[in-house]
Amino acid sequence: MHATREALLGAALAVFTEHTYAGTAVPMVAERAGVAVGTIYRHFPSKQALGNAVYQRWKGRLLERLTEPTGGTERIDPDESARAAFGRMWSVMHAFAAEHPAAFAFLEYQQHAGYLDDQSRQIIERSTAFAVAVVSRGQQRGEIRAGDPVVLVALAYGAFIGLSKAAWSGAPVGPKDFQDAEIAVWDLLRR
Amino acid sequence: MHATREALLGAALAVFTEHTYAGTAVPMVAERAGVAVGTIYRHFPSKQALGNAVYQRWKGRLLERLTEPTGGTERIDPDESARAAFGRMWSVMHAFAAEHPAAFAFLEYQQHAGYLDDQSRQIIERSTAFAVAVVSRGQQRGEIRAGDPVVLVALAYGAFIGLSKAAWSGAPVGPKDFQDAEIAVWDLLRR
């Protein structure tokens, strides 16, 4: 239902990814979605709201998938080893980035500070918090090296973004490379 | 005057970093630089030219510093171990990001595809090529793990960006963290 809304969110993601939020004009979204400009404003009160809707949809989905196996409550499975947790998260990230490359590009290769609202920022915080919790737990288990978990998350997540961006930019990066990378990044994390 | 051009480049960096290239209006740059709008156009033919000037200045300086010890010819010292080369590059990156945080943020946390010209793109290519060459050589020396060097560079550079971005976003990341991170990232790279 709300096929128009869906079309709009899809079109917006596409043009935001290509031109940046600030760099896209509302008529560009309308044209891409095949609707009139005015129609956008029946579904979203403003360009900013549309931007946040797109951001929340995808950042939220990514978070969901990352936290899914533990029931979506964003709690960590206490029995899972850090190695397994990392492997699972890496797979989820890879699957997400492979299935929705534009969405991942939009989320992670751009700067959103200028227009995100509280709700969007909350999802970011929850995402970081989850990753930090996983790393902390891994440290408690003695599987992950010592140090500020925020730093380790930043490094590991940054490494994943770096690889995805290279793939997105046209570098010949295949699934095998992502597997190898997983091992390398685990070496970055592990004790 | 030359001083005006400097002031403009400085102001443009500040405003572009904060608001994105597409998100900054030319008058914002003028105001920040303390000059009239028209003055900008005596020094740069267009907003796009100004954007490229800023980009080239900083990406170029970073490249220079990365390649400096070998004489600025962007050639690799054949006697240097991969470990040492990596350590030196990490230090340069860290020093650069610490001395010019806004410049690094502008360069690496944003998407520039929409307005960069050939010259700017060339600097990007040379930067990547240099890093790839360093990694390749490390692999030949048996110091760095096997795999596509492009992938390893993407991971390692991505990790550095991730950490810097965390620091820039306000996370309490100190010099010690960068040192620890250097070791962790070397573990990502090393055989």
Add this chain to the structure above:
Amino acid sequence: MHATREALLGAALAVFTEHTYAGTAVPMVAERAGVAVGTIYRHFPSKQALGNAVYQRWKGRLLERLTEPTGGTERIDPDESARAAFGRMWSVMHAFAAEHPAAFAFLEYQQHAGYLDDQSRQIIERSTAFAVAVVSRGQQRGEIRAGDPVVLVALAYGAFIGLSKAAWSGAPVGPKDFQDAEIAVWDLLRR
């Protein structure tokens, strides 16, 4: 709406006539038409396009009326005497200039070289070609004096413009004067 387009073409003619194409700012047209500036750009892609639309509309209408009696195909009635053809054309010109003085002033008292497009130039060529053909035929019939028909057309059309311009400038020139002038200009043309 279509009415807005008409209002714009009317306002543009008025302002262009008074201030010259280059001398009129787009907001002047908007104000004269009673619409917002942005509205102009929903109907014409640029000031230049608006200028050409105005030019083509009026130069085209004049050409139409000049060539009308022979069916709009811009062909010359082979049975009409040159004297009659000239008289008819003079009347048409006079009627046109009397009914649309601003349009004639815009068309003929100004220089348009800087902004006219191919289509506009084509109408000019067709107008000249038609007049030249009429004169040539008159020469073949032995009614019009020898000499380059282009020259004769330039002289006769120039004379008409001169008279109209005088009238437009406020000189007390009435219909009787145009009738007398017709006879005088025929004396310029006739054998």
Add this chain to the structure above:
Amino acid sequence: MHATREALLGAALAVFTEHTYAGTAVPMVAERAGVAVGTIYRHFPSKQALGNAVYQRWKGRLLERLTEPTGGTERIDPDESARAAFGRMWSVMHAFAAEHPAAFAFLEYQQHAGYLDDQSRQIIERSTAFAVAVVSRGQQRGEIRAGDPVVLVALAYGAFIGLSKAAWSGAPVGPKDFQDAEIAVWDLLRR
């Protein structure tokens, strides 16, 4: 003397002729003259003043040459036949337009209403008045046809402008054509 002033008047004529007064930017004049923009303002207080200086120079010179033989007082030689007077004026016009085609184009193919000052307008009036006086006298002598002399002047001067414009636009119009035209235009004027 005042070589710069001369260069400026020459450059201004050239660009005004090509682009129209309203269509030329002051820097274009400076560049054409090979001086800095600021220099213009040491010689002319404003663009408008420059425009009027150019206009007055050339319209004034044309008037001078037209009235010259009678001593520059713009009085008519009472002994000269109208035919001779017309022939002389036609020659002067032709010589002027041939020697200074750009000047004639600037003066007569454009609309100047928007920026001319009183002094410029005065020269126009004197030019018209002189031509009207010549025609009036020709009518008194019974050499020129009856009718408002203003109308006859408008027709004859218009015819000359028409022919010059054709030549200026690239039509192959030679001195012979101007001679033939003189005869034709005299047929327009003569009783």
Add this chain to the structure above:
DNA sequence: AATGAATGAGGATTCATTCAT
């Protein structure tokens, strides 16, 4: 006198948003 950098109002054009249909 000459320069040309600087100015900021004004020019053409685009944009986010509204609203009558």
Add this chain to the structure above:
DNA sequence: CATGAATGAATCCTCATTCAT
């Protein structure tokens, strides 16, 4: 719900003019 014409503020850029050198 959808439309797309209309709006006018805001955008990028240019212009006539000034002034320190």
